[in-house]
Amino acid sequence: MRELRFDDVTVHFGSRRRGVTAVDGVDLTVPAGTVVGLVGESGSGKSTLARAAVGLAPLSGGRILLDGEPVPRRGRRPLRMVFQDPYSSLNPRMTTGASIAEALPRRTADRRAEVARLLDLVGLAAEQAGRYPGELSGGQRQRIALARALAGEPEVIIADEITSALDVSIQGTVLNLVRDLQRRMGLTILFISHDLAVVRYVSDVLAVMYRGRIVESGPAEQVLADPQDPYTRDLLDAVAAPVHSGHQADRGRNP
Amino acid sequence: MARRWAGVLRSPLGASAAVLVAAILVLAVLAPLLWTDAATATDTARISQGASAEHWAGTDSLGRDIFARVLVATSLSVRLALAATAIGVVVGLLLGTAPLLVGRRAGRLVTAVVNIAVAFPGLLLALFFAVIFGVGATGALFALGLAIAPAFARLTQTTTARVAGLDYVAAARIAGVGRFRVLFRHVLPNVAEPLVVNATVAAGSALLAFAGLSFLGLGVQPPDYDWGRLLGEGLGAIYLHPAAALAPGVAVVLAGLAFNLFGEALAKVLGERRPLERPVRRTAAEPAPDDSAMLVVEDLRVAFPGVEPVRGVGFAMDRGDAVGIVGESGSGKSLTALAVSRLVDESGEVRAERLSFLGADLRAGPHRRLLGTSLAMVFQDPMTSFNPTMRIGRQLAEVACEHQGLGRAAALDRAVDRLDAVRIPEPARRAAQYPHEFSGGMRQRAMIGMGLMGSPALIVADEPTTALDVTVQRRVLSLLADIRAADDVALLLISHDVTVVEQVCDRVLVMYAGRIVEDLPSAELRSRARHPYTRALLAAVPDMTTDRSLPLAVIPGRPADPAHLPTGCAFAPRCPLADERCTATEPDLVADDAGRRVACWHADIPVEVRA
Numbered sequence: 058m059r060e061l062r063f064d065d066v067t068v069h070f071g072s073r074r075r076g077v078t079a080v081d082g083v084d085l086t087v088p089a090g091t092v093v094g095l096v097g098e099s100g101s102g103k104s105t106l107a108r109a110a111v112g113l114a115p116l117s118g119g120r121i122l123l124d125g126e127p128v129p130r131r132g133r134r135p136l137r138m139v140f141q142d143p144y145s146s147l148n149p150r151m152t153t154g155a156s157i158a159e160a161l162p163r164r165t166a167d168r169r170a171e172v173a174r175l176l177d178l179v180g181l182a183a184e185q186a187g188r189y190p191g192e193l194s195g196g197q198r199q200r201i202a203l204a205r206a207l208a209g210e211p212e213v214i215i216a217d218e219i220t221s222a223l224d225v226s227i228q229g230t231v232l233n234l235v236r237d238l239q240r241r242m243g244l245t246i247l248f249i250s251h252d253l254a255v256v257r258y259v260s261d262v263l264a265v266m267y268r269g270r271i272v273e274s275g276p277a278e279q280v281l282a283d284p285q286d287p288y289t290r291d292l293l294d295a296v297a298a299p300v301h302s303g304h305q306a307d308r309g310r311n312p
Numbered sequence: 313m314a315r316r317w318a319g320v321l322r323s324p325l326g327a328s329a330a331v332l333v334a335a336i337l338v339l340a341v342l343a344p345l346l347w348t349d350a351a352t353a354t355d356t357a358r359i360s361q362g363a364s365a366e367h368w369a370g371t372d373s374l375g376r377d378i379f380a381r382v383l384v385a386t387s388l389s390v391r392l393a394l395a396a397t398a399i400g401v402v403v404g405l406l407l408g409t410a411p412l413l414v415g416r417r418a419g420r421l422v423t424a425v426v427n428i429a430v431a432f433p434g435l436l437l438a439l440f441f442a443v444i445f446g447v448g449a450t451g452a453l454f455a456l457g458l459a460i461a462p463a464f465a466r467l468t469q470t471t472t473a474r475v476a477g478l479d480y481v482a483a484a485r486i487a488g489v490g491r492f493r494v495l496f497r498h499v500l501p502n503v504a505e506p507l508v509v510n511a512t513v514a515a516g517s518a519l520l521a522f523a524g525l526s527f528l529g530l531g532v533q534p535p536d537y538d539w540g541r542l543l544g545e546g547l548g549a550i551y552l553h554p555a556a557a558l559a560p561g562v563a564v565v566l567a568g569l570a571f572n573l574f575g576e577a578l579a580k581v582l583g584e585r586r587p588l589e590r591p592v593r594r595t596a597a598e599p600a601p602d603d604s605a606m607l608v609v610e611d612l613r614v615a616f617p618g619v620e621p622v623r624g625v626g627f628a629m630d631r632g633d634a635v636g637i638v639g640e641s642g643s644g645k646s647l648t649a650l651a652v653s654r655l656v657d658e659s660g661e662v663r664a665e666r667l668s669f670l671g672a673d674l675r676a677g678p679h680r681r682l683l684g685t686s687l688a689m690v691f692q693d694p695m696t697s698f699n700p701t702m703r704i705g706r707q708l709a710e711v712a713c714e715h716q717g718l719g720r721a722a723a724l725d726r727a728v729d730r731l732d733a734v735r736i737p738e739p740a741r742r743a744a745q746y747p748h749e750f751s752g753g754m755r756q757r758a759m760i761g762m763g764l765m766g767s768p769a770l771i772v773a774d775e776p777t778t779a780l781d782v783t784v785q786r787r788v789l790s791l792l793a794d795i796r797a798a799d800d801v802a803l804l805l806i807s808h809d810v811t812v813v814e815q816v817c818d819r820v821l822v823m824y825a826g827r828i829v830e831d832l833p834s835a836e837l838r839s840r841a842r843h844p845y846t847r848a849l850l851a852a853v854p855d856m857t858t859d860r861s862l863p864l865a866v867i868p869g870r871p872a873d874p875a876h877l878p879t880g881c882a883f884a885p886r887c888p889l890a891d892e893r894c895t896a897t898e899p900d901l902v903a904d905d906a907g908r909r910v911a912c913w914h915a916d917i918p919v920e921v922r923a
Contacts, residue, residue, distance in 0.1 A: 098781030098782070098783065098784070099752075099781055108482075111482075111486045112485075112486070113482050113485070113486070132488045133487060133488025134486050134487075134488065136486070137486060137487070138482070138483065138486055140479040140482070140483065141479075142479060145478045145479045145480065146478075146479035146480050146482075146483055147480050148480045148484075148497070148498050148501075148502070149502065150501040150502060151497070151498075156480070159484060159487060159489060159497075160483070160484075160487035194870045194871075196870065197870075202483075205483065205487075206483075208487070209487075224640040224641055224808070224871055225640060225808060225809070225810075225849060225852055225853050226640055226848070226849065226852050226866070226867040226871060227870070227871075228852070228853070229852040229853070229854075229864040229865065229866040229867070230866045232854070232864055233863045233864050233866060236863065237863070251781060251782065252782075253782070253856070254853075254854045254855050254856055254858065255854055257854070257856060257858075257860075258854040258858055258860055258864070281856070291783050292782060292783060293856075294786075295782040295783045295785065295786045296782060296811075296855075296856060
């Protein structure tokens with residue numbers, strides 16, 4: 058397992074003058090064998106950062122390094138990604154087995170056995186390989202997506218909002234699975250979510266992203282117990298206290 | 313798929329399309345074998361004659377039987393049309409998928425070329441190419457093929473661009489799958505439907521266009537002949553013996569119709585899956601007088617053909633109440649809200665023992681004015697609940713013009729006032745803006761402002777903050793709480809998130825598989841919930857105090873499917889307490905002395921014992 062490092066990464070969309078800078082000079086290290094949780098609101102650039110890591114978004118500046126080596130931008134990547142929406146992340150015209158097998162390295166000898174092993178790893182029966190995504194529930198699809206990400210022993214996994222499209226009773230199962238796989242296989246994971254409680258549960262290190270920048274990062278307990286950045290404090294307030302009427306402090310603040 | 317084919321073939325459109333296409337294809341194969349002799353036999357004794365018993369469509373200038381010639385021409389006409397379509401489809405596919413294959417810069421160039429080509433009418437392109445390639449069948453064939461290509465390329469580009477942006481394509485790329493395999497395995501199979509349908513319709517047009525070219529003398533040259541050629545030859549004498557021109561004309565129309573109808577039928581087979589069942593009529597009962605609570609719902613049922621997602625929901629609300637409905641997808645919580653606001657689709661049947669709002673029986677009559685002014689609805693997605701082409705202020709004002717009879721200016725003033733009430737800074741300037749200029753949280757506030765245009769007694773909010781960020785979510789929730797406190801407005805909040813409901817509401821209704829399984833004050837949710845589902849739901853969601861060293865509590869199995877409910881308690885298959893009684897009979901929702909309700913056979917087992 059290896060270390061993933063973002064070194065002054067900038068992602069800019071559109072023309073130089075009028076475009077949008079989605080990720081603005083991000084430095085972030087995901088140490089080998091740990092889970093780094095990345096929280097932030099929608100539009101803060103956390104998904105763009107993830108997509109940049111696997112070469113789906115163009116880098117305008119900086120480097121993304123895996124153990125000091127630049128991550129390849131094309132061909133087979135040593136990183137894998139699990140997506141938010143289990144309905145659009147599996148090809149509806151391919152059996153789940155075929156989807157997983159496609160992610161295996163070419164030299165794999167017994168593909169069928171390997172697919173069965175991966176399915177077993179995520180707690181599904183080998184028979185599921187012959188089924189189409191349309192026959193599966195959201196939670197099962199997300200397990201298939203995880204199995205596909207684990208195919209060919211990737212070094213780093215990027216999980217982008219993997220539970221936010223799932224029902225609450227299913228979310229727990231997937232989180233337990235991620236946690237269990239990470240411990241058993243010593244995976245390095247960048248875990249992205251807008252849900253602070255979910256991120257807190259799975260991560261060792263916490264990074265908070267706001268408007269394209271990492272505003273705070275550190276060991277999870279430390280960041281949560283003693284937040285330094287005003288935005289982190291906002292986030293913590295939002296999940297902690299109950300809502301009452303007459304919160305005049307909210308008045309006039311631009312969302 | 314086979315069943316859908318059968319279904320479409322049984323419909324009048326599908327049946328006639330299939331018969332016509334089959335007839336034309338059979339004719340195209342058999343006619344040259346059977347009637348070539350008759351079609352080429354010259355008879356100098358009968359030149360340019362009209363229709364007769366012997367020659368149904370008359371004879372041409374060499375005395376050949378025109379009807380036989382029309383039949384034999386089927387083969388060439390259809391072959392040329394299909395070949396032209398094939399050329400168009402292949403070139404179109406190559407151009408349309410090029411952006412995926414050749415990289416960004418070259419792809420942009422191809423796209424630009426296609427966009428320019430699309431701007432020219434197809435027939436103009438065909439004539440242009442026909443002149444370049446020269447007069448004759450081959451020239452016309454390529455001309456038509458290339459004329460079809462741009463439109464087809466454009467369609468391919470648009471549809472493949474959509475699929476290429478999906479996550480499974482991204483996942484394949486990350487796994488190092490080559491671009492050709494991505495194209496053939498992931499992209500093309502998922503865009504095949506519109507392309508196949510379009511190609512079939514294009515074949516019909518190609519047939520007509522080819523007839524046109526031949527008619528003009530640019531297509532098939534003698535001694536060969538197709539329908540267009542025959543039409544051109546027959547037209548000269550149309551006033552003397554019209555059958556000579558009409559016969560090939562009818563053939564062109566029939567064949568063109570056949571291909572187009574077949575395309576339509578194919579679209580039905582391959583297209584979107586929609587239930588074909590007829591909507592069920594809504595039941596309207598006698599209006600019953602009502603005096604008690606503001607909103608009374610008793611034994612509410614919502615049924616769609618073959619499934620009943622809401623199975624007997626009952627609750628009552630008074631002015632100023634805040635009630636939350638919690639449940640997973642498929643629990644029927646949103647449909648309950650829609651039924652209360654009378655917004656269930658035409659195909660759904662809403663029944664209830666009682667459904668009254670402010671004393672009016674909602675089951676009878678549309679109650680547009682009452683619902684329009686006294687009930688406000690806030691939906692999940694603030695992006696789609698506004699019309700993107702109208703200014704925010706105008707959209708709010710519309711409500712007042714429609715229901716309160718205010719003039720334009722007065723309504724707009726009220727809209728600005730309401731935007732201020734939902735704490736939108738600079739409301740006058742904001743009212744003149746379009747929805748896309750608002751952030752998600754602002755849009756949701758404007759939506760609430762729209763609900764406040766009347767003087768609502770009830771706000772129904774269906775997942776109002778699910779699409780928003782936590783910090784924004786909080787502001788929207790506290791706004792709802794303020795409005796409730798200020799004007800004694802009742803709030804019915806639907807959410808999948810127990811925490812949100814707990815934060816805002818006084819009472820929580822927990823729904824599972826279309827029924828309320830528990831109803832209790834939200835203050836007692838964590839301490840005194842008695843239904844195992846409620847307790848499991850609370851345990852399954854991590855909060856800021858969850859122990860990280862332990863696995864999360866999970867609910868085994870998957871949420872109940874409303875179309876396949878088990879007998880007995882719907883939660884029994886996932887319940888740790890389930891026994892024979894649970895799987896045999898469904899428990900009723902029973903109220904205790906304090907008004908808390910629960911539907912569970914084991915509700916009396918103390919909480920501590922279960923843990």
